[in-house]
Amino acid sequence: MTRKEFVRMCGLLGLGIPLHSTLSSCSGGESQIEKFSGKVIIIGAGPAGLTAGYLLRQRGLDFSIVEAAPVHGGRIKRTLDFADFPISLGGEWLHVEKDVLGEIVNDPSVQIDIDTTPYNHEVDYGLYEGQEISTEDIGFTIDQKFIASSWFDFFETYVVPSVREQIQYNKIVQEIDYSGDKIVVRTDNESFSADRVIVTVPVKILQNGHINFSPALPDDKIEAINEVTVWDGCKAFIQFREKFYPTFVGYEITPESAGQKLYYDAAYGQNSNQNILGLFAVGTGTLPYVQLSDSELIDYMLSELDEVFDGQASANYIKHLFQNWNAEPFANGAYLTDQENWRTVRTLGQSVADKLYFAGDGYTTGADWSSVHAAARSAIRAVEELTA
Template identity: 30%
Template sequence: MFAIKNYYMKPLPIHRRQLLKNLALALPAGMLMPSLLASCKKDEIEFSGKAIVIGAGAAGMYAAYLLNDYDIDVVVLEAAPVYGGRIRPLQGFSDFTIELGAEEVHGEKSLWYDIVTSLNKEFVNADDESFYFIDNQLKSETQLANDNDLNALYDLIDNIENYFGADKTIEQYLSDNNIAQRVSHIGNALLGNEYGTSNTRLGAAGVASSSRKWDAGDQNFMLKNAHYLAVLEEKFASILPKIQLNTQIKKIDYSGNQVMLTDQNGNTYTADKIIITVPLVILQNEEIEFVPALPQYKLSAINAIGMNAGMKIILKFSTTFWVANLGSVYGSGYVPEFWSTGLGRSSENNTLTAFVMGEKAEYLSSLGAGAVDIVVAELDQMYGAGVASGSLIASYIMDWSKEPFIKGAYSYQKVGTGNSRETLAQSIDDKIFFAGEATNTEGHEATVHGAIQTADTAVEELVSKE
């Protein structure tokens, strides 16, 4: 058996699926509640002015929740007609709620895990098995247990935190470590694609650094009869009335004592301090005008971090042509990884998710609805001519690059990202604070718990001074 279980123990992070075994129900409510409010105690708060949070994703909602809990006057301005950001459910497609964005709770030592478990949500409890398309054949992890090339790849990934050398692409890193070409697409699925990009873009030093910092724990959890947005709504119910939707901030003027915000309709909003949680691409595209302009060091940091296109294509079939306990299928085409969407959650269990990031996502995105044909053809190639295409009954494309206020999947470590997240996270003039997954400096970028952690840090800093 190759080192797949070790692999799961590492941060390799994004939606890595080790379905929870032997723990059908979350820990009882209350057990973990103290860490929920990890920021200052109320009597340590120096700030009593008005705060505005820009963006109502996980980070923005948690920031507002904390500020509100400190009795600070706060509103959340959100560009989209919905809150949740990169947390979004798809209902009515199957007999369970499908997550179009974040899907797994990564690790059991995080505020997000505490929040989920405090609400007594049930986790999926199922054994799964992965399959790999190698040498034009689809084989199970059991069949490939003695495949030296695949084992060498997993060993290298398991030990990536020990890499302290020069920054280089992961593609180069695999090649320098003599990883066989016949498994390089698996390397792209397990690293580049997982991290929200491709091995040709992902930086080895950054991945190694994040791996060393990761302290959220080893297991991944999926909600069984609930979904992420419902968790946000339940936990942050107190701040839902404070979210103003359809309000895209176009300008932030922090030249005066107060901060003046202007939205797409010319409406203005004034606050003493603000927290910006918009996705990295929104900052990279300079879609918000800052007055005065952001300092050059800040702009350089923003552009030194990566964020690429990312898609989930959900496919529903009339027959399940895969094994009942399927976990992931690693292909060799445009879809680095498929997984069984409904395992442990659906009585029909007849949906697959195609998970595509980086340059492959850019290509599939350019095809629009035509991407489905390519994706299904890849399943036909692995499972037999006409097997998938002949039984497809519905599909849904979630293309995050086409979301007007998100424009990509999640941030990743480019070659040369270095300490840019630290710089991005720094506040300006004690008035402008930055949060959101891309600002995470603790190795938890690209996750929900990482986004929440940044909100906690930003709020703590915001309230520490008048």
């Protein structure tokens, strides 16, 4: 069974699920006597970088997080300005059991007050096949939605307070020189020195050559970086006066490796009377959305929804919001496809010369990738390895 088939079988959305947990736990929130006592620089303040910093703080180690953007969160960006509940512009669903939140917090004394809702069998799911929606049984799914919260809010509440002082914003790393005893991390006008570096920038950033390594990364790592495919990605949210749509409308994309596209009830499970329909699209599913101007885009989305729902989209339209991940300067795309070779992903996750460690949704053990929980778990692994 391929990973994709497994995902299809287990997951409603097919947006990522682990084959097994890669986690081994650190000790609950107490600082330990560490073999390593030097300085760590973490590059990137998304879920992986924040988790890594949080765990280093638990261990009493010296670290800084160098972040290119003026904000933290990376691809779990969310907005509170569009609806009366948080709208996740990137990572939205929890693809594993909720216990993963406790694994990240790694401190049994902390009570995690985050509500999620599963999808149940009664959820109406339709597959759009050209003319009409066919009703499908969603079967078993582990995917959950946050209620009045989000992945971003989880990190903001439980992780960021421990690391906020260590985040340096607006620092775009361009070079990592690990030729000497100390590793030097350079932006265009600053340099930072460390004993270990954890790289958490999206794989696409390395593919696009935005960071120069000196000496060059090992050949197998370079090959892995160039071999994987990072899907394009976008999301949209549309508010309507009336709810005329089911919980999901999936679109068939062939071949499956090319992408995914789904309209979904973004207000599912929320304590809200607002009718917010989400569009999730990756790979070729993003076509043509990412090529259109904003006014063309809403016309396009309304007309494709009108076709399915008999003109009700245009009649009920209030406002919309669009997020193009390809155009984000520090993401350049969505995430690795489900179809990658797990060995290649594992190579992406391997450390280099006991100096450079890699954490993030594309740098895992190869058991799982392309999700927030996989990014966080890879950071747990990187911190364990770095401090061993």
